[in-house]
Amino acid sequence: MKGFEEIQQLWHGQDPDPNVSFDTVLKRIKNSRSAFAKKLFWQSISTAVAVAILLWMCLTVDFSTWTTYLAIAIMVACICYYFVSQLNDYRALSRSHDLLSKPQDYIQYLKTFQQKRNRFNTRNYAVYEVCIAVAFALYGVEMYFALPLWTFIGLVVFVIFWFVICHVVFMKQYIRNENTRIAEMIDNLERIKGQFNENTEL
Amino acid sequence: MSNQRQLFQQLFEENSKRVYHLCYGYTGDSDSANDLMQETFIKVWQNLDRFRNQSQFSTWIYRIAINTCLSYLRTAKRRVTEELNDSIIENYTEEPSEKQEQVALLYKSIAQLEENERIIITMVLDEVPYPEIAEVAGISEGNLRVKIHRIKHKLTEIYNSNERV
Numbered sequence: 520m521k522g523f524e525e526i527q528q529l530w531h532g533q534d535p536d537p538n539v540s541f542d543t544v545l546k547r548i549k550n551s552r553s554a555f556a557k558k559l560f561w562q563s564i565s566t567a568v569a570v571a572i573l574l575w576m577c578l579t580v581d582f583s584t585w586t587t588y589l590a591i592a593i594m595v596a597c598i599c600y601y602f603v604s605q606l607n608d609y610r611a612l613s614r615s616h617d618l619l620s621k622p623q624d625y626i627q628y629l630k631t632f633q634q635k636r637n638r639f640n641t642r643n644y645a646v647y648e649v650c651i652a653v654a655f656a657l658y659g660v661e662m663y664f665a666l667p668l669w670t671f672i673g674l675v676v677f678v679i680f681w682f683v684i685c686h687v688v689f690m691k692q693y694i695r696n697e698n699t700r701i702a703e704m705i706d707n708l709e710r711i712k713g714q715f716n717e718n719t720e721l
Numbered sequence: 722m723s724n725q726r727q728l729f730q731q732l733f734e735e736n737s738k739r740v741y742h743l744c745y746g747y748t749g750d751s752d753s754a755n756d757l758m759q760e761t762f763i764k765v766w767q768n769l770d771r772f773r774n775q776s777q778f779s780t781w782i783y784r785i786a787i788n789t790c791l792s793y794l795r796t797a798k799r800r801v802t803e804e805l806n807d808s809i810i811e812n813y814t815e816e817p818s819e820k821q822e823q824v825a826l827l828y829k830s831i832a833q834l835e836e837n838e839r840i841i842i843t844m845v846l847d848e849v850p851y852p853e854i855a856e857v858a859g860i861s862e863g864n865l866r867v868k869i870h871r872i873k874h875k876l877t878e879i880y881n882s883n884e885r886v
Binding site: 522529530531538545621624710 | 726730733734737738740741751754755758759762763764766768771781784785787788789791792820823824827835836837838840846847858859860873874876877880881884
């Protein structure tokens with residue numbers, strides 16, 4: 520039978536110590552910084568290349584309908600929107616002001632952040648999907664005049680098929696997984712938030 | 722840069738052990754505790770220029786450590802429940818001494834407390850002053866004292882009942 524003082528003595532005599540040295544932490548800082556920078560670099564490059572190709576097409580190819588130019592503008596806007604959103608999330612994660620908040624405020628921040636991601640993956644993605652579909656439809660006007668009818672019909676069927684697969688299979692699956700994860704996380708956070716609440720029963 | 726590195730090294734040496742204890746008490750698993758401790762210090766490094774002397778460095782680091790532990794839920798492969806008790810025992814499978822067994826039992830008992838109680842009691846055990854714990858946990862000192870009294874009692878009971886088994 521031990522009292523709290525004995526438990527405290529036991530605590531001070533414990534062996535488990537961190538087996539991570541200062542140099543290891545420093546190395547991990549450098550690695551994570553370069554991995555983050557590398558990821559951001561390649562995303563920026565691919566976005567810039569995609570936008571440059573679309574703009575180059577605008578300038579060099581003589582499209583016969585104005586709808587194609589509008590389609591390209593919508594595509595560029597979608598790509599830029601996606602890139603900026605990703606960039607904001609990276610920055611929010613790496614330099615969060617809320618990291619220094621009281622635990623209960625931080626839990627609130629995590630919940631808000633996850634809900635924001637959920638909105639991004641569902642509502643915003645749906646808008647994004649519609650915009651891309653509209654862009655393809657607008658480009659289809661040009662194709663209608665440029666391609667033989669059956670080739671045009673084949674292309675339309677393929678694009679519709681691809682959109683349906685993305686929407687019904689891939690995105691549904693992604694949203695389902697994400698929602699399950701978010702629901703579980705929010706349940707956990709709700710439980711902990713109650714524990715940290717100043718007014719919790721003493 | 723080198724001043725910042727020196728300061729960071731000093732902070733690491735002064736606080737890493739306590740942060741590790743806090744993370745170990747919270748997760749009940751030394752591998753996760755090491756990961757969380759590293760993650761905490763990475764965040765400390767990233768935010769070092771934002772420290773404004775409004776509190777002690779240790780308070781500031783504890784706050785980051787607690788919030789890192791809380792967000793650990795997002796990526797945790799397994800839940801912090803009874804199953805972690807088994808992993809605590811597994812950590813001491815190489816013919817543990819009596820003292821190691823008692824320490825393992827202590828961590829097992831801490832794991833049976835609620836999350837916020839684990840965080841508070843590890844700081845109490847590491848003899849962090851009460852005003853600092855209150856600041857870190859974001860609750861009043863009066864409330865904290867009542868909580869600590871209750872948690873000490875609860876931990877002692879859990880430990881003794883685990884010891885009897």
